[in-house]
Amino acid sequence: MSKAAGDAVHVPVMLNEVVQALGAAEGGMFLxxxxxxxxHTKGLLDANPNNMVVALDRDSRAIERGRRWAGRYGERLELIHSPFSGAAQAVSLHVFDGILADLGMSTDQLMEGRGFSFADQEALDMRMDESEGQTAADFVNSAPEREIFLALAEGGVGKNARAIARTLVFHRPFKSAIELADAIKGSQLGKRRVSKVHPATVVFQALRMRINNELGEIERLMESAPAVVKPGGKLAIITFHSVEDQAVANRMRKWESAGSYPANWRGNRAEKRIGRVVNRKAIVPTEEEISRNPASRSARLRVFQFESNL
Ligand SMILES: C[S@@+](CC[C@H](N)C(=O)[O-])C[C@H]1O[C@@H](n2cnc3c(N)ncnc32)[C@H](O)[C@@H]1O
Structure with a gap:
């Protein structure tokens, strides 16, 4: 389908790989x-004229943008404003042949002046769901230094987490993302950086993960996924951060070994493995995709197939 006014600018990552991994050309119901x-939703719908998609987003702006064109697909597409941690409740009795989660934020969110980008002069918000929770400004301007340090450490900032937390507390309060980025860039760590990635990039990512409880969301999604997938169905997850990739890989490996897991949509538990890891190594974008869409460069796709006799 062609791009219409009001369409998003975000370019989907590893679109063909996702459509193929979920077997969308064979037809089915997808989450x-x-x-x-x-x-990705369009890619899944276009792969087979009988496909149906239920799509969630915790950001109401994404859902509103989607509603402008969702009508083209009629009843084949349902959009729901919900965090995916609430997927099992949000989709009621549907069960799916394939589930996709493409984590992190979209280019649209980055460009909306909400504090996700270093260049934002007005906001330091970073909430994906603007209707609830603490903003990044509230957190950075009021949390004890130790809490900021823990958020940075959990978000993968590494050995500089303590020094950056101290810098932030020294320079606060911050009103905008640009002020926060400047404080990090102006610090000793910003000046003598060793890695190619600027420390402010990693700090922004860690703060965003904390503000949106992104690791907790992934844990809850993976808790509930087996309950909403059909026997033989697949779960595909794209991450952009090594901490998230490890959480996904570990959970999938655990599902593959014997254990006790929720194993079908009635919530019965299985005392055995519940499926197999489809790709031992994460699937990554091709060089061609990375040069066309540099934002895809750190993407990792992992796929799990649930047993057909759950
Ligand atoms: C990388 S973008 C997805 C892009 C999409 N696959 C596409 O092709 O346009 C991530 C989206 O997921 C949403 N999101 C992130 N965490 C979420 C969560 N826990 N629940 C629901 N939506 C979430 C964000 O608001 C954002 O719109």
Whole structure:
């Protein structure tokens, strides 16, 4: 379908790989947990004229943007404003042949002046769901230094987490993302950086993960996924951060070994493995995709197939 006014600018990552991994050309019912600009949703719908998609996003702006064109697909597409941690409740009695989660934020969110980008002069918000929770400004300007340190450490900032937390507390309060980025860039760590990635990039990512409880959301999604997938169905997850990739890989490996897990949509538990890891190594974008869409460079796709006799 062609791009219409009001369409999102986000470019879906590893679109063909996702459509193929979920077997969308064969037809089925899919859950897109992270609708965003709707690129993956469209790819899944276009792969087979009988496909149906239920798509969730915790960001109401993404859902509103999607509603402008969702009508083209009639009843084949349902959009729901919900975090994916609430997927099991949000989708009621549907069960899916394939589930996708493309984690992190969209290019649209980055460009909306909400404090996700270093360049934002007005906001330091970073909430994906603007209707609830603490903003990044509230957190950075009032949390004890130790809490900021823990958020940075959990978000993968590494050995500089303590020094950066101290810098932030020294320079606060911050009103905008640009002020926060400047404080990090102006610090000793910003000046003598060793890695190619600027410390402010990693700090912004860690703060965003904390503000949106992103690791907790992934844990809850993976808790509930087996309950909403059909026997033989697949779960595909794209991450952009090594901490998240490890959480996904570990959970999938655990599902593959014997254990006790929720194993079908009635919530019965299985005392055995519940499926198999489809790709031992994460699937990554091709060089061609990375040069066309540099935002895809750190993406990792992992796929799990649930047993057909759960
Ligand atoms: C990388 S974008 C997805 C892009 C999308 N696949 C596309 O092709 O346009 C991530 C989206 O997931 C949403 N999101 C992130 N965490 C979420 C969560 N826990 N629950 C629901 N949506 C979430 C964000 O608001 C954002 O719109």
């Amino acid at each position: 897109d947990c992270t609708f965003g600009g709707g690129g």
